[in-house]
Structure formats: C-alpha cells, structure tokens
Amino acid sequence: MKLKFVVPLLLFVALGIFLFVGLFRDPRYVPSPLIGKPAPEFTLPSLQDANYPVSSKELLGQPWVLNVWGTWCGGCREEHDTLLAIAASRAVPIVGLNWKDDNALAQRWLAQLGNPYNVVAEDREGRTAIDWGVYGAPETFLIGPDGIVLYKHIAPMTMEVWNKEFLPRIEAARAAAGSRS
C-alpha cells in the first residue's frame, strides 16, 4: 500500500508548486477584462486644440496603440524615450490619452521631451480612463483593425515588451485583416 503515502506527498508537492509560483506573481498586475472585446469608444478634445475632437472611430481599419499618460506620472517619463523610438519606427499610430492632467503642463512636456503621439486626447475628468479600466499610468493598449483590444501592458513600455508582445500581434492583426479584404 505505497499509494497511501504517495498520493498525499504528490498533493503536497503540487500545492507547494502553486504557492511557490504565486510568490513571484505581481499582485499589482490585474489582467484586463477588455482583452478580446471591442475597445470602448471615446470622443475627447485634442490636447493641443480643444476645438479638434479626437474620436476612436476614426482609427478603425488599422492597428493602433493607446498610451495612457500624465505629467504627474514617473513611469511615463521613464518610458518616454522608448515611445519616441517606437513612433520613429512608424509601425502603428500612437494615440495618447492624457489622464487627469494639466493642459499647459502636458503641452510643455511634449514640447520639451518630444511628441511620440499622432494625436493626444485630453481626459481631464478621467471618465474615458475608467471606461478602459485604467488604474495606473503608464498603460498601453493595442487595438486591432476591427476595434478589438488585443493586448494591454501595465508598466513603462520597453523595447523588449514592444518587440515581444506588440509587434507580433500587430503583424498577425494586419495579416488577418489582409486575408479578409
């Protein structure tokens, strides 16, 4: 009757493995329920010109990136050069969502550090951010040509994350859209 001893031991080891893996998971990373669902629509004033609205509908038909940022956000400063490099590669349009920020400070930030965004929407009230389930800037979403959210990165963007998580999904989304048309 070796089984009597082997089964509890196996159960114990399995539990140990689960708990051990759990030690290295970041509780601050909350998976987004939006992945695989239609991106929430928004129409917000442009940061640079309040008379010029930025609408998510205009972006349909191509993959695009939404980057949530604010001048009060340290991680946003950290990722800024990476965003500039990504923008220079012209892979996809990058839309900025300026989250609960001061308009003048935000404009100065872009003037001084460079502007990686094709367009920046100003979310002064933070309502669009709530619709997108944003809880801590910087957050970066990838949206497919059909308006479906493909991926969300929570933390400053890095070249590694961009090359590993974003670029393959962008290529796959383009290929899928191309085969349909």
Added chain:
Amino acid sequence: MLALALVVGGQALAIDTEAAFDDPVLQHRYEAINRELRCLVCQNQTIADSNATLAQDLRREVREMIAAGKTDDEIRDFMIERYGDFVLYRPRMTAQNLLLWGAPVLLLLIAGVVLFRVIRRRGQETDIETEGPEAGRS
C-alpha cells in the same frame, strides 16, 4: 474612552467630506457599494477608504449611477466590465473560480471517505482479533 472611540469610528465610514445624498437611503446604498469596491491603485483599500484620485473618480461614477436610478447590480456590473472581478471585495462564483468555491466541500467529502474507510478497516481488524481465539476453539 472606548465609547468615544466607537462613536468616532462609527462616523468615519466614508472619506467624503460631506454626504453625497440628502436621502439617507441613497446615502446608505452609496456607502455600502463603495465599501465593496476595490481601489486598484491602493489594493488593500476599498474606494470608500481611499483618497486616491482613481477612488475619487470611481466614487463619482457610483454617485452618478445611483442618482441616475441604476441598481446596485448594474453598478457592480459596470465596474466588473472595466476592472474585472478583482474590483469586488466579495467575489462572485464564476466558472474560473468554481474549484476554489467548491474546494472546502470537496476536501470535506474526501476526508469523510478516508475517515469512513479507516474506521471500517480498524473495525475489521478488531473483529479478526476477537474472532481469532474463538476460531481456534471451534
């Protein structure tokens, strides 16, 4: 002193400086929902406890939805759609966490079966011992 602490503690329910609603029923609902929703930037606090800007914004959403006549379930669904189940302090039963909910019952059943078998075997063992000498005699 304890009585004073209880009185003061009892009043410090919401972080808002003034009541959100004049109607005490609505105010009660507002406070109850806030105490069930997690503030995701300050994860071990509810949005009723936290003064983070996100918690303030979420309280504003709750306030506006109550004022617009939404039910508690509709408000909870609004939050889950955006932030996932983690936003709830009282987790729901879903397909993904069914095992977690069922685990206590499952473990109790397994333990019961094991216990039953052990007791029955012990019973048989004592039977054999008492029967032993009798079997020898006959």
